[in-house]
Each structure stands twice: as C-alpha cells, then as structure tokens.
Amino acid sequence: MSSGDWEAVIGLEIHAQLLTRSKIFSPDSASFGGGDNQHVHPVSLGMPGTLPVLNEKAVELSVLIGLALNCRINKQSVFARKNYFYPDLPKGYQISQFDVPLCENGYIDFFVDGEPMRVEITRAHMEEDAGKSTHHGDGTLLNYNRAGVPLLEIVSAPVIRSPAVAAEYVRAIRRTLRYLEACDGNLEEGSLRCDCNVSIRQKNNPQLGTRVEIKNINSFRFIEKAIEYEIQRQIDLVETGQRVVQETRLFDSVKNRTYAMRSKEDAHDYRYFPDPDLLPLEISSSWIEKLRLGLPELPFQRVRRLQIDFGLSHIDASHLADERELGDYFEEAVKVCSNPKSTCNWIMVELLRELNLGKIEIKNSPVSPKNLGSLIQFIDQGTISGKIGKLVFAEMWSSGRRPDQVIEEKGFVQVSDNSTLEKIIDEILAKNSGQVEQYRSGKEKVFGFFVGQVMRETKGQANPDLVNSLLLKKLRPPL
Amino acid sequence: MDLFENDATGIAALVRSKSVSAVEVATTYLARAERLNGLLGAFILLNQEVINQARKIDDKISKGIDVGPLAGVPVAVKDLLCTKDIRTTAASKILENFVPPYSATVVERLEAKGAVLLGKTNLDEFAMGSSNETSAFGVCRNPWNREYVPGGSSGGSAVAVASRMCPLAIGTDTGGSIRQPASYCGVVGLKPTYGRVSRYGIIAYASSLDQAGPMTLTVRDAALALEVIGGPDLRDSTCSQIEVPRFSENISPKMRGLKIGIPRQFFQSGLNGEIERVVRNAEDLLKEAGAELMEVDLPLTDVAVATYYLLATSEASSNLSRYDGVRYGLRADFTKSPAKTLEEFYARTRSEGFGEEVKRRIILGTYALSSGYYDAYFKKAGQVRRLIRDEFLNVFEQCDVIMGPVTAILPFKIGEKVSDPLAMYLNDVYTTSANLAGIPGLSVPAGMTEQGFPVGIQLLAPHFEEQRLFNVATAIEAAAGMKGRLPDVIR
Numbered sequence: 001m002s003s004g005d006w007e008a009v010i011g012l013e014i015h016a017q018l019l020t021r022s023k024i025f026s027p028d029s030a031s032f033g034g035g036d037n038q039h040v041h042p043v044s045l046g047m048p049g050t051l052p053v054l055n056e057k058a059v060e061l062s063v064l065i066g067l068a069l070n071c072r073i074n075k076q077s078v079f080a081r082k083n084y085f086y087p088d089l090p091k092g093y094q095i096s097q098f099d100v101p102l103c104e105n106g107y108i109d110f111f112v113d114g115e116p117m118r119v120e121i122t123r124a125h126m127e128e129d130a131g132k133s134t135h136h137g138d139g140t141l142l143n144y145n146r147a148g149v150p151l152l153e154i155v156s157a158p159v160i161r162s163p164a165v166a167a168e169y170v171r172a173i174r175r176t177l178r179y180l181e182a183c184d185g186n187l188e189e190g191s192l193r194c195d196c197n198v199s200i201r202q203k204n205n206p207q208l209g210t211r212v213e214i215k216n217i218n219s220f221r222f223i224e225k226a227i228e229y230e231i232q233r234q235i236d237l238v239e240t241g242q243r244v245v246q247e248t249r250l251f252d253s254v255k256n257r258t259y260a261m262r263s264k265e266d267a268h269d270y271r272y273f274p275d276p277d278l279l280p281l282e283i284s285s286s287w288i289e290k291l292r293l294g295l296p297e298l299p300f301q302r303v304r305r306l307q308i309d310f311g312l313s314h315i316d317a318s319h320l321a322d323e324r325e326l327g328d329y330f331e332e333a334v335k336v337c338s339n340p341k342s343t344c345n346w347i348m349v350e351l352l353r354e355l356n357l358g359k360i361e362i363k364n365s366p367v368s369p370k371n372l373g374s375l376i377q378f379i380d381q382g383t384i385s386g387k388i389g390k391l392v393f394a395e396m397w398s399s400g401r402r403p404d405q406v407i408e409e410k411g412f413v414q415v416s417d418n419s420t421l422e423k424i425i426d427e428i429l430a431k432n433s434g435q436v437e438q439y440r441s442g443k444e445k446v447f448g449f450f451v452g453q454v455m456r457e458t459k460g461q462a463n464p465d466l467v468n469s470l471l472l473k474k475l476r477p478p479l
Numbered sequence: 480m481d482l483f484e485n486d487a488t489g490i491a492a493l494v495r496s497k498s499v500s501a502v503e504v505a506t507t508y509l510a511r512a513e514r515l516n517g518l519l520g521a522f523i524l525l526n527q528e529v530i531n532q533a534r535k536i537d538d539k540i541s542k543g544i545d546v547g548p549l550a551g552v553p554v555a556v557k558d559l560l561c562t563k564d565i566r567t568t569a570a571s572k573i574l575e576n577f578v579p580p581y582s583a584t585v586v587e588r589l590e591a592k593g594a595v596l597l598g599k600t601n602l603d604e605f606a607m608g609s610s611n612e613t614s615a616f617g618v619c620r621n622p623w624n625r626e627y628v629p630g631g632s633s634g635g636s637a638v639a640v641a642s643r644m645c646p647l648a649i650g651t652d653t654g655g656s657i658r659q660p661a662s663y664c665g666v667v668g669l670k671p672t673y674g675r676v677s678r679y680g681i682i683a684y685a686s687s688l689d690q691a692g693p694m695t696l697t698v699r700d701a702a703l704a705l706e707v708i709g710g711p712d713l714r715d716s717t718c719s720q721i722e723v724p725r726f727s728e729n730i731s732p733k734m735r736g737l738k739i740g741i742p743r744q745f746f747q748s749g750l751n752g753e754i755e756r757v758v759r760n761a762e763d764l765l766k767e768a769g770a771e772l773m774e775v776d777l778p779l780t781d782v783a784v785a786t787y788y789l790l791a792t793s794e795a796s797s798n799l800s801r802y803d804g805v806r807y808g809l810r811a812d813f814t815k816s817p818a819k820t821l822e823e824f825y826a827r828t829r830s831e832g833f834g835e836e837v838k839r840r841i842i843l844g845t846y847a848l849s850s851g852y853y854d855a856y857f858k859k860a861g862q863v864r865r866l867i868r869d870e871f872l873n874v875f876e877q878c879d880v881i882m883g884p885v886t887a888i889l890p891f892k893i894g895e896k897v898s899d900p901l902a903m904y905l906n907d908v909y910t911t912s913a914n915l916a917g918i919p920g921l922s923v924p925a926g927m928t929e930q931g932f933p934v935g936i937q938l939l940a941p942h943f944e945e946q947r948l949f950n951v952a953t954a955i956e957a958a959a960g961m962k963g964r965l966p967d968v969i970r
Contacts, residue, residue: 042580042581046801047806047807048567048682049679049680050581051679051714051716052716053714053715053716054716083796083797083848085803085821085825142805269850273793273857276685276686276717277686277717278716279717
C-alpha cells in the first residue's frame with residue numbers, strides 16, 4: 001500500500017488571548033510581563049471566599065471575533081468549571097465554557113496559493129488562562145501573572161487535509177484577530193497558541209482514525225513541520241502493521257520531530273458542571289447587532305476589493321491586506337496619487353524596508369501615507385525623477401517633512417528645459433568625440449554612457465525622457 | 480439589667496446616646512467571652528483588637544459623627560468569613576494559618592455600620608456538619624447542657640449569642656446551618672433569600688446554596704442586621720440587585736388575615752413529639768392572633784435531603800480543590816520524605832489537612848460529577864431542585880408563610896451520632912429545601928423541652944419576602960415568652 005492512499009485529517013484549537021486591560025474575572029492587569037507574581041489579585045489567585053466577576057470587554061471582543069468568524073452568537077451561554085489539579089491552576093478548576101459556548105457553527109475564508117478556501121469553525125468559547133510553571137532541577141517555580149487572562153478558544157472542524165493549509169488557516173485566524181484588535185497574535189509571547197489534532201485514514205473512508213494532539217506549537221513554520229512529521233509517522237506506523245496510540249505529543253523544533261507527552265491513560269475526567277458563582281451569560285440581540293455593525297472589513301474581503309478596485313495582483317493585494325494598518329496606509333496614499341501599482345511598490349520596497357530596519361510600526365512611520373502619496377504624485381507629474389524620488393523619500397524618512405518641502409530645499413526639481421539640456425548635451429558630445437564616432441558607427445551601447453554623463457552633470461535632475469529624445473536627435477549622423 | 484442582657488439594638492442605642500462607651504461594651508463582652516469560651520468552645524479566635532476598634536467608634540461619636548445603627552455592637556463572625564489580617568480557618572487544619580488580605584463583604588458592611596469584631600466563631604469544618612463536632616479546633620458545646628451538641632454548622636455563632644458573649648453573630652446556612660443551631664441554642668437565626676447577601680469573602684462550601692445570615696437574641700435585631708449586611712455587591716455576580724427594605728422599621732406583628740401554610744409532610748414519623756408540641760402550640764398562638772392556618776402539601780420534602788447532598792457535595796468537591804498546599808495554608812511535611820510525584824504531593828497534604836467528614840463529602844461529590852454518573856446524579860438532582868422550587872412557588876400561591884419544625888430531633892449528646900453520618904444528614908430534612916429553592920427561612924425560639932432545651936420554629940417565605948418572616952416571628956416571639964431566658968451556664 002503506498003502513502004498515496006492515505007489522507008490526513010487535521011483540526012486545530014487556537015487559544016487567543018483577548019486584548020483587555022484587566023483579567024477575565026478580576027481587576028488585576030492582563031498585560032504581558034511584569035515582575036514575577038506582580039499581576040495577582042486574590043480573585044485570580046483563587047483565594048478562599050473570592051468570587052469571579054465577568055469582564056464585559058472580554059465578552060465584547062469574543063462576540064466580535066465570533067461575528068468575524070461567521071459564528072452564531074448564543075444569546076445565553078454558560079460558564080462551566082473544568083476540574084483538574086495542577087499547581088498553576090489556582091482554584092483547582094478552570095472556568096471555561098462547555099455545553100453552551102458563546103460562539104458556534106462558523107467558518108473562515110482565506111486564500112491558499114491564490115485560491116479561496118473555507119474552514120468550518122465548530123465553536124469558540126471563553127475561558128481563563130492558567131499560570132505558568134517553570135521547572136528548575138528538583139523545584140518548580142510558579143508565576144500567576146497569566147492566571148485569569150481572558151482567552152477565546154477557537155476550535156476548527158476536522159476538515160483540513162494538508163499541513164500547509166493548516167498553517168494558512170492559523171495565519172488567517174491571526175490576521176482576523178489583529179484586524180479586530182482583539183488579540184495581538186504574538187506566538188512567542190503565547191498570546192496565540194495552537195494545538196493540532198492529526199489523524200490519518202484511507203481516502204474515501206468516512207471513519208476518522210486515531211487522533212494525536214500536538215500541543216503548544218509557537219510558530220507557523222513549526223505548525224506545518226510538526227503536522228508533516230506527524231502524518232508521516234502515523235503512515236509509517238500503520239504501514240508497518242502497528243497502530244497509532246491516542247496521545248498528546250510535543251514538537252521538538254530542533255530535531256524536527258514530535259514526541260509523546262502523555263497518553264490517553266492519563267486523561268482526566270474533568271467533571272464539568274455549570275459554575276455556580278457565575279450566572280449564565282446573557283447578551284441582547286441589539287448589542288450583538290451593534291457590534292456587528294462595528295466590524296471592520298476583514299482580510300479576505302479586502303484582498304478581493306483591493307484587486308478589483310485597484311487592479312492589483314493577488315499577491316500584492318494579499319500583502320497589503322495582511323495587516324489592517326498596512327492596507328489602510330495604502331488606501332490613504334492612493335487617495336492622494338491615484339497610482340495604486342506605484343504606491344504598492346513604494347510601500348513594499350522602500351517603506352517596509354525602513355520600517356523593518358528601524359523596527360518601527362507602520363502607525364508610527366515618519367513618512368505619512370499622505371506624504372508618500374504626494375511624493376508619488378510629484379514623480380508621476382514629472383516634477384522629479386523616480387531616482388530623485390528615492391533621495392526625497394530618504395530625506396522625508398529622516399526628517400518627517402513633506403516631499404514639496406524637501407524638493408524645494410534641496411533644489412531637486414527636474415530639469416525639463418530644452419535649451420538648458422541641449423547646451424549640456426552639446427558640451428558633452430564635444431568633449432567625447434571618440435564615443436560619438438563609436439555610436440555613429442553602430443555601437444549603440446555607448447548611448448547609456450551619454451545618458452549617464454548628462455545625469456552626472458545635472459546631479460540626476462534631468463528629465464530622463466527628454467534627455468533620451470534630445471540625445472537621439474543630436475547623435476544622429478549629420479546629413 | 481446587666482449590659483450583656485441587651486440585644487444589639489439596645490446596645491447601639493446606649494452607645495449612641497453615650498450612656499455607655501463602646502470601649503466599655505467591648506471590654507465587658509471580651510472579658511465575658513474569654514471567661515465562657517473555655518466552657519463552651521464557641522470561638523476559634525478572640526479579637527483583642529476589638530477594644531481599639533471600639534475606641535475609634537467612641538472617637539467618632541465624640542466628634543458627632545454618625546457611626547451607624549450597630550454603634551459599638553460586638554459581633555462574632557463564623558470563621559468561614561474572611562477577615563482582613565485576621566486568621567481565618569474554616570475550622571480546618573488545612574487553613575490553620577491562613578490570614579486573608581481581604582474581608583468578606585458582610586464583615587466590611589458590619590464594620591461600616593459601627594459594629595466591632597469580637598472574634599471568629601467555631602463551626603463544623605468547612606461548614607460540613609450539623610453538630611459542630613467536625614471542627615479541627617475542638618467541639619463547641621450547647622450552653623443549655625454542655626454534654627450536648629449546639630447544632631451546626633454555625634454552632635459557635637449560635638452559642639456565642641445564646642450565652643450572651645455577644646448580641647449578634649453571623650452564620651452561614653447551606654442546608655440549615657443557621658436555623659438548626661439557632662433552634663438548638665434558643666436564638667433567632669435567619670437564612671436570607673439566596674442572593675440577598677453577598678458571598679464575597681465567605682469560604683465556599685456549596686456556592687449555589689450558601690447564604691450568610693444573622694443570629695440574634697431578637698427578631699428586631701435579625702431584621703436590622705439583614706439591612707446592614709444585605710444588598711447588591713459588585714464583587715458577587717450572584718448577588719441580587721434588589722435593594723434591601725428597612726425591615727426593622729416595618730415589622731408588624733398583626734396576624735389578622737395572614738395565611739400560614741402548614742406542610743403535611745413536615746409532621747410524619749420521625750418528628751420528635753416535643754418538637755411537634757411546640758409547633759402545634761405556636762399554631763394555636765397565631766390562630767388566636769388572627770392568622771388563618773391551612774394545611775399545604777410539599778410532597779418533594781422526602782427527596783430534598785438526597786438532592787441537597789448530591790448538589791452540595793458536588794460543588795464542594797470542586798470548591799475545595801484549591802486547598803492543595805501550593806499557595807497558602809497547610810502543606811504536608813516533605814522534608815524527611817519528599818513527594819515523588821505531584822499526585823503524592825497533593826494526596827499527602829489533603830490527607831493531613833482535611834477531616835473525615837470533609838473527605839467523605841469530597842469523594843461523594845467527585846463521584847456524582849464524574850463521567851458516567853453525572854446524568855444520573857448531578858444532573859438529575861438539578862432537575863429535582865427545579866421541581867422543589869416550583870413546588871414552593873405553587874404553595875405560596877395559597878399562603879403567605881409556611882410554618883413548621885426546624886429539625887426532626889432534639890439536640891443529641893456529643894459523640895452520640897459521630898459514627899452515623901446518614902442519621903445526621905436526615906436531620907436536615909426540613910431545612911434543606913429552602914436552600915434548594917433559594918427562599919428565606921427563619922428559626923425563632925418558641926418553647927422549651929422537658930429536658931430544658933429550647934425549640935425553634937421554622938418560617939419560610941417567598942423569595943425576597945423576609946419581611947413576612949420578621950412579622951410572624953415577632954408575633955411568636957411575643958406570645959411564646961422565650962425572650963430573655965438564659966441558660967444556667969452563663970450566670
């Protein structure tokens with residue numbers, strides 16, 4: 001039996017940390033970092049007698065995400081206790097949602113290699129994060145700063161068939177969350193965490209195979225690699241007559257393999273039951289509708305619109321739509337110059353290079369979208385050449401000034417005056433009679449030399465089109 | 480009249496009128512509590528700071544500042560309620576040295592209205608018990624006969640008030656834990672409507688049933704105390720938004736036209752004859768006062784105890800999992816033989832820290848919630864609970880107040896029933912349904928047994944209708960002549 005007969009079945013659970021100021025059930029800070037156990041309130045520590053009070057902002061962000069993922073928002077949902085013992089779980093249970101989650105039955109659309117793809121989302125439920133254990137030799141240190149941070153767990157249906165699509169799916173979710181400003185999507189800091197469920201089955205077999213869960217993978221590349229490895233491992237097992245054991249595995253990114261963390265025999269009975277300290281969460285249709293109206297345009301739609309409205313390629317549109325701010329920047333710049341292709345190039349090449357070098361976020365860019373648009377306009381109108389444009393851009397970047405200010409101050413205005421240029425060209429031709437002869441005898445390559453000379457003489461400010469036509473005329477053999 | 484014979488309202492009046500200073504009151508009660516506590520074991524901790532608290536009250540009064548209706552009243556608080564910077568144990572070894580950095584809302588509110596904290600009272604460990612024998616800090620004794628239990632779990636609070644170590648104490652009631660010891664010790668005990676009083680800072684036993692309430696010498700005090708401790712609290716989502724009426728000013732003992740329902744099922748075999756006699760006597764008193772008595776049916780009474788124990792232990796198994804020795808409280812000694820696994824770490828700490836009854840209930844609850852049994856036990860119990868609530872709502876269509884016994888049996892000897900937990904559970908037959916339904920219930924002393932034990936009468940009303948309880952209880956209080964009766968031990 002060849003590997004070609006196998007099909008992978010992949011489902012993902014994404015834990016997104018919601019961008020709230022305080023925790024989901026207590027008033028302590030939900031921000032990342034801080035000194036050890038600095039953001040701890042008696043409630044998030046689960047101290048005796050303390051009670052949870054739900055953070056409304058966390059609900060709002062969760063509903064927004066649910067709506068963006070095309071979910072049905074349950075007007076009444078229930079917080080349940082998931083009971084298990086672990087030192088970083090202060091109460092001995094995690095408050096989560098079980099029977100009735102906040103969001104159900106949604107989907108997300110995204111592109112894979114330019115082709116649209118849809119993945120169904122089974123549910124998205126709210127829960128609190130646990131603390132963090134770090135193991136040092138015999139001892140374990142506990143930091144509860146993260147305990148009680150609000151999470152939304154987004155569970156996909158087991159409909160993904162390839163590692164690449166799985167990674168794209170996670171990217172699409174992350175992009176959406178960032179568009180909503182509901183989660184910063186930082187995988188290294190753990191504000192977006194991903195567990196992958198992988199099984200294999202023979203094609204056309206509707207029955208699912210034994211499922212293996214790979215936990216806490218912290219990069220898109222590793223998601224792809226871990227799943228690739230896991231699929232192959234399972235195929236190898238089955239093809240050599242062994243069986244896949246249901247277990248939880250971790251991914252070793254150095255050795256590029258997954259390894260067993262715990263088997264199903266250790267699986268817990270979580271004894272879920274409705275948390276009696278919290279009433280069922282009730283939200284009104286009008287609030288949901290209000291939030292729906294406030295939804296921004298989402299990445300998938302934006303890619304399509306950028307292609308249609310601005311005639312951009314799929315790749316360009318996808319790049320621009322990757323971050324909400326980048327797309328906004330583009331659209332604002334285009335408004336000024338009406339040259340989408342050029343604007344896209346300027347952003348992709350010049351702007352992003354500088355932003356990346358300086359580790360600057362686009363919203364803090366010293367070159368505003370208006371100013372970039374205006375620079376492009378100056379080029380398109382012939383006031384300056386594209387080459388000079390780059391000098392102007394560099395000056396705009398370092399000083400934050402408008403392009404017209406830079407052009408005027410540096411005297412960058414393009415020389416498009418016939419008589420001035422003719423005079424310069426005549427002088428150059430006179431000084432380089434040898435090259436003139438070469439050109440006239442058929443070595444047309446020499447033409448570039450003359451262009452360069454003119455540019456040098458005019459410090460690059462000569463209008464290149466004009467230089468070309470004048471040179472052609474002057475170099476023509478005398479009749 | 481000795482100072483200690485006053486009720487809370489009386490003491491506050493004396494302090495506010497400067498007839499006596501708060502310091503004098505606190506000193507008197509502290510000395511009295513120190514003297515009697517050795518005999519009765521009502522307190523786990525006496526708060527020496529109470530004198531300083533009282534001094535602050537006096538300072539305010541001398542400056543003309545209104546300190547509130549509980550001016551200078553020494554209160555005892557069940558040691559299940561967290562008190563900032565004061566050790567709070569839940570009568571469990573596992574919390575032996577726990578000092579919370581916060582106070583329960585109830586404690587804050589009492590202090591905000593002029594009360595001073597006399598001490599933390601004894602209870603059954605984590606409020607699990609009906610006799611106050613499961614406390615890790617020793618039994619508490621009934622002041623009417625020290626060989627007998629005071630009832631529980633709020634036994635310490637009942638005894639503190641009954642023996643006049645303080646005029647007002649706070650208890651909690653999950654399945655009868657205020658009403659039953661109030662009846663056994665001869666004080667007024669109120670379990671308010673679920674959600675009337677914030678649970679913030681009250682160490683949870685069964686969250687959906689727990690409710691704090693006052694234990695007092697008079698019905699008027701109970702009404703006043705509820706006004707102080709009740710009301711919305713942003714820190715407890717299950718706490719009702721309904722504002723608390725001025726119960727104490729609205730008490731009306733007029734019984735004419737009032738319909739009082741007597742549940743047939745409260746008088747079946749198993750009810751002690753003397754208790755029945757006291758209840759029937761109260762019926763007569765109320766009838767004379769003009770109330771209309773009628774028999775009503777609460778057929779689900781006999782499943783209430785089973786329902787209660789399934790739900791309460793299920794919630795408890797979850798609520799008590801935080802006591803694991805990691806962050807606070809007791810941790811087993813691992814210096815000689817370190818734990819090899821995390822499980823061993825938990826097991827040893829919890830084995831050492833929890834008493835037998837607590838372990839029994841945790842295991843029961845874990846079982847009822849576990850997969851494969853959830854539907855048959857926890858879920859089913861939840862459905863029955865809804866039926867019990869509906870049953871009450873139906874009966875309250877017919878009558879204004881329900882009246883009956885608090886307990887089926889009289890106080891028993893210390894140690895007598897320790898080995899028979901089931902028999903003790905069954906003693907909660909008349910009290911648990913009010914917790915399951917969330918309705919308010921009150922026990923008011925209404926007579927004495929031949930052996931010299933007080934007997935309380937239980938009154939039940941619809942949600943948030945505590946006023947009706949205070950009205951009827953005041954009529955019984957006036958007619959039964961129990962007010963001011965003192966147990967011999969305290970003279």
